[in-house]
Each structure stands twice: as structure tokens, then as C-alpha cells.
Amino acid sequence: MRVKSILSEGKQIQLATELVKLGARLQVLEASTSLSRERLVKLYKEVRGVSPPKGMLPYSxxxxxxxxxxxxxxxxxxxxxxxxxxxxxxxxxxxxxxxxxxxxxxxxxxxxxxxxxxxxxxxxxxxxxxxxxxxxxxxxxxxxxxxxxxxxxxxxxxxxxxxxxxxxxxxxxxxxxxxxxxxx
Missing domain, CATH: 1.10.10 (Arc Repressor Mutant, subunit A)
Structure with a gap:
């Protein structure tokens, strides 16, 4: 069983929050943090007040x-x-x-x-x-x-x-x- 550090999780939440404020899409949050997709969606909604945009990232x-x-x-x-x-x-x-x-x-x-x-x-x-x-x-x-x-x-x-x-x-x-x- 993996022991989760509250401090480590707090840093991940802080990083995700900063990324959301800068306009990062959900895929960027997933690649940059260790938080679950569900937590990131909830955090995105809390910070932005709307659900994260759907669809693929710009890739060209x-x-x-x-x-x-x-x-x-x-x-x-x-x-x-x-x-x-x-x-x-x-x-x-x-x-x-x-x-x-x-x-x-x-x-x-x-x-x-x-x-x-x-x-x-x-x-x-x-x-x-x-x-x-x-x-x-x-x-x-x-x-x-x-x-x-x-x-x-x-x-x-x-x-x-x-x-x-x-x-x-x-x-x-x-x-x-x-x-x-x-x-x-």
C-alpha cells in the first residue's frame, strides 16, 4: 500500500491550481501532476467555475x-x-x-x-x-x-x-x- 503525503498532495493541488489559472487544459494538468483525473476536474471547476473544455490538444x-x-x-x-x-x-x-x-x-x-x-x-x-x-x-x-x-x-x-x-x-x-x- 502506498502512503500518501499530505504535504506532497498539497503541493500537487497548488501546482494544478496555478496551471488552471494560467489556462492549462486538463490534459496538461494530468501530465504535470500526480492527481487523479476526477480530482483535477473538481479542482478545475472550483477554480474556473466551469467544466474543463473537451477535445484534443492543439498538436500541429x-x-x-x-x-x-x-x-x-x-x-x-x-x-x-x-x-x-x-x-x-x-x-x-x-x-x-x-x-x-x-x-x-x-x-x-x-x-x-x-x-x-x-x-x-x-x-x-x-x-x-x-x-x-x-x-x-x-x-x-x-x-x-x-x-x-x-x-x-x-x-x-x-x-x-x-x-x-x-x-x-x-x-x-x-x-x-x-x-x-x-x-x-
Missing amino acids: EDWFMGWQPNMHSSLFVNIYNYLVQYAGVHDIEAIIKSYQLYLEHVQVNQLQRVLSFTRAWTLIRFIESNVLSVTPCVKCNGHFLVHSLDIQSNHICGLCHVPSRAGKTKQNSLKSKTKQQCAA
Whole structure:
């Protein structure tokens, strides 16, 4: 018979609570804690006030290759790598702290949050399994996310070579029209 530690269980509940607050899906909670699915569902309902969303996690590595998702994902991965290398933070704790810093950066710079916690968690799993990797840009020397099997010798990042439609979202278009109407 396995003896359960109340302190250990409390830490697992605290971790799960923090993950739920950051927007983690149930599958992430199951993979990151030792709590049962039933306990996690109850905890999710208690913290969020609703049942956890159903369905599969986003799993396509191609999502991270779009211009805007790539910029946000590259930012997150660089924060994550820095914390792992220099702050001695690892595993789910490194993902949590990196995501919190990503959210702070987005808020301070008044940017749209593109990367959800679940996608950030998935991104780290893709990197750990060598599906995705980071490579330096030949122009700015910044490190950006790429497919691991792509030829990376002359990679130019999305910031040095911005696509013509980059940043032309519906939201930005509406803001631009509103500013023009106010000026008229």
C-alpha cells in the first residue's frame, strides 16, 4: 500500500491550481501532476467555475511557423531557455515562470496574447522531442523557432524579413479605421 503525503498532495493541488489559472487544459494538468483525473476536474471547476473544455490538444507543429505565432513562440522559448540555463528552473516550473514572463512582456508592450499556456507547454514538448528547434538569424543573430528538419544555414527571422501582410489583423484594421474616422 502506498502512503500518501499530505504535504506532497498539497503541493500537487497548488501546482494544478496555478496551471488552471494560467489556462492549462486538463490534459496538461494530468501530465504535470500526480492527481487523479476526477480530482483535477473538481479542482478545475472550483477554480474556473466551469467544466474543463473537451477535445484534443492543439498538436500541429505547423501552427508555430506562422509569422505572428512564430514571433511569440520564439520569445517564449528564449525566455524558457534563459531560465533553464541561468536560473536553474526546470520542468513544469520553468514553463510556468517563462509563461508568466511572456504574459508580462505582452501586457507591458500592449500586444495581443497569441500563445496560450497549453500551446507553450506543447511547444516545449515539440522542442524536447526534436520536432522543432531554435536557430540563429543570419542578420540579427536572434534565436527563432524552426522545424528541426529544415535547412537552417541561412535562416532569416520574421523580424528581419517581415511578410507584407504581417500585423494586418482585423483588430488592427478596425483600430486604424477608427483613428481615421476620429481625425476626419
